[in-house]
Amino acid sequence: MTIKKKDILIGLGIGSIFLPVPSLSQQKNSEEVKPTPNVILIYADDLGYGDLECYGGSGAATPNINRLAQNGIRFTNAHATAATSTPSRYSMLTGEYAWRKKGTDIAAGNAGMIIRPEQYTMADMFKNSGYTTAAIGKWHLGLGDKSGEQDWNAPLPTALDIGFDYSYIMAATADRVPCVFIENGKVANYDPSAPIEVSYQKPFEGEPLGKNHPELLYNLKHSNGHDMAIINGIGRIGYMKGGGKALWKDENIADSITTHALNFIRENKNNPFFLYFATNDVHVPRFPHDRFRGKNPMGLRGDAIVQFDWCVGQLMEELDKLGLTQNTMIILSSDNGPVLDDGYADQAQELVGNHKPAGPLRGGKYSAFEGGTRIPAIVSYPTIVEKGKISDVLVSQIDWFASFATLIHAILPKGSASDSFDMLSNWFGKDNTDRPWVIEQASDHTLSIRTKDWKYIETSFNPVKVARVTNIETGYSTEPQLYDMKESTEQTNKASLHPEIVFKLQQILKKIQKQGSH
Structure with a gap:
């Protein structure tokens, strides 16, 4: 894909202020890349620029992520496209800025599909290039054809319809109903004795609500909002009835998605694969497994960061066991900046101490300041990327789509990934020319x-x-x-x-x- 930024800037008479980025074909990096490296995209939720030890964080130990950074390149000027979840994920997977499309704000749990099947996605690109593809973890991009009209007791249009061969996903986030996993379009562990109903308009008769029954909030209480349906002793956004054995336990979410990710890697060890691994950590409600809970001076938010680090370590360990590390590219990043009190009384604000979730940056999640969108970003690919490198080159997640296309020699349909530039040389640390903007x-x-x-x-x-x-x-x-x-x-x-x-x-x-x- 040829970059046209120079023409834009010269046309505005400011080419001398903002440097153009040379196309990757000029830099010849693609000649060094095997045509089918595995790709794992690890996408944390609400993880701030300063939350990791390797970014100067002091509140939680992250040895596995530190090791990933030591084996690759750590970016200090990388940006998500938005300061909230849904638009960041939409932009990243489509290569199109979310503000170009209506309906890409923070999605309700019963939102219809925001990325439509006819839209070409990053997953489509990998699949059409011979990869097996999977989306595991948080989704938050809508399911079903129309908002509020899903039948949660029957197969749903889902991530399978936009290029993923396998999916094990949460409809939205853990603070929103429905609180069940959707596996390949169907509710995982579906319980026919407890059919599922979901509403974001009105409660279901006879179902207790967090605002009326605080005594039932035995795991976590709300600080603002999150006072509707009660699942696993935690109040949620939205109303839900049923679910039975299919309902998740928050303390098991990280274990569940990691187990499914490891199974996917094992099953595809002999084939090129693309894994989009999106954690709920460190998004609210923060209620990690007992192995991590109560172990960190920052409380539940610190515990959630440590749990996220454990998930990363599990994936890295499995790649080592299977002999896949050398030919696997891992990108670790976050969808937006950090937030402490985001609706639950988990003492994140009170226990933060000297830890600075956004590092030296102003603002955080939701914000127009840097803390909203400047995020940690680490790339490890031992075959290509120099170990232990730190880069302050200006980069954006919007460019992953076109950069991956160059990585695997994919040809993109005309009009797809319209805002994405081929910046693979930057992600590999081979070129330090900043993105113009x-x-x-x-x-x-x-x-x-x-x-x-x-x-x-x-x-x-x-x-x-x-x-x-x-x-x-x-x-x-x-x-x-x-x-x-x-x-x-x-x-x-x-x-x-x-x-x-x-x-x-x-x-x-x-x-x-x-x-x-x-």
């Missing part, structure tokens, strides 16, 4: 455009409810904001000092919004 989306749809040197946050006129509930600075302002990114804390708005830079970044953003990235 990355786009960031806050939860209120405020967009930012970020270059290596500057960040412009467009004006916002939306309320700041999130800030009052989560204690996170949103970065929303009725005034344009410009920050010198040599000062990563984004404290001094320099828009009035550099109106010419504000104008140029506004023009780039408008052009991308109107005409697309390419």
